[in-house]
Amino acid sequence: MEKKKRIFELDVLKSVAILAMIFDHFTYLFSISLGYMGWASYLFKNYYEINDSHLNNFVSFTVRFQDSNLRLAGHYIFVTLFLFLCGISCTLSRSNLKHGLKTLIGGLVITAATIVMSLVSGEDMYIIFGILTTLGVSILMIALVEKIYDNKWLYLAIGLILIIWGFIIKWWDVERLHNLKELSFWEIIQVILGYKIYGMDHFGIIPCTGVVFLGVFFGKTVYANKKTLLPALDGKWTKPFTFISKHALLVYLLHQVISMIIIFLVFVSAGYRI
Numbered sequence: 001m002e003k004k005k006r007i008f009e010l011d012v013l014k015s016v017a018i019l020a021m022i023f024d025h026f027t028y029l030f031s032i033s034l035g036y037m038g039w040a041s042y043l044f045k046n047y048y049e050i051n052d053s054h055l056n057n058f059v060s061f062t063v064r065f066q067d068s069n070l071r072l073a074g075h076y077i078f079v080t081l082f083l084f085l086c087g088i089s090c091t092l093s094r095s096n097l098k099h100g101l102k103t104l105i106g107g108l109v110i111t112a113a114t115i116v117m118s119l120v121s122g123e124d125m126y127i128i129f130g131i132l133t134t135l136g137v138s139i140l141m142i143a144l145v146e147k148i149y150d151n152k153w154l155y156l157a158i159g160l161i162l163i164i165w166g167f168i169i170k171w172w173d174v175e176r177l178h179n180l181k182e183l184s185f186w187e188i189i190q191v192i193l194g195y196k197i198y199g200m201d202h203f204g205i206i207p208c209t210g211v212v213f214l215g216v217f218f219g220k221t222v223y224a225n226k227k228t229l230l231p232a233l234d235g236k237w238t239k240p241f242t243f244i245s246k247h248a249l250l251v252y253l254l255h256q257v258i259s260m261i262i263i264f265l266v267f268v269s270a271g272y273r274i
Contacts (some may be wrong), residue, residue, distance in 0.1 A: 008234045011242045012245075013085055014085045015240075018252065085215060096143035104137060126180045129203065135212065138213070139212070159214035194207065194208070
């Protein structure tokens with residue numbers, strides 16, 4: 001079988017979006033480390049004996065960043081870009097069914113991990129419908145549409161309906177639920193659809209799946225020949241981006257663990273001890 005030629009500009013853009021989301025998660029973990037309820041106070045036995053000014057200043061920076069309009073705008077921009085590019089990638093995939101199942105399983109692994117972390121720590125860290133779960137469901141929906149009626153205008157219509165629907169329900173301002181144990185089955189369905197929010201990492205089908213479907217329409221329209229639009233710019237410089245994009249699922253699954261290890265080592269180097 002002939003090796004599939006990757007479209008480098010899509011790999012570059014997707015990698016940038018992934019790296020931006022990793023930076024966001026990394027700074028978030030730092031931002032909740034110190035303070036009265038910070039996770040470091042539970043982990044390190046000499047927490048109240050250490051006062052590292054450099055670490056304190058960096059944590060203060062991450063707190064300000066997480067509360068900033070810059071972070072909020074970046075979050076919406078890069079998540080939207082990532083979902084849109086994943087939609088384009090669906091038009092280049094050999095099997096969206098296989099891809100969708102792998103992505104969904106990845107999302108469920110993260111959900112399972114947050115359940116274990118919540119039970120161990122006693123803190124509410126559950127992720128019901130994170131970005132991988134939403135993306136997996138979206139790709140499976142695309143695989144279904146491919147079998148029924150694979151027409152780019154249908155993808156456009158579905159995408160616009162879901163996005164407009166999202167604006168109608170004001171997806172950015174829906175009710176945030178708390179305490180997973182008290183949620184009813186219907187409330188969980190509402191969380192999945194996007195009518196309500198639960199947890200920090202939440203991406204409802206409305207409107208997120210709509211963005212993925214718009215990406216499919218764009219891919220079928222602009223990349224109908226499945227070739228790069230910028231061949232003159234291709235070169236060795238794109239290889240790191242290609243690697244990240246090609247292994248996006250693995251990178252996303254591992255980055256939280258790697259981030260926590262790095263942060264733990266930073267605290268240990270500052271004198272904290274478990």
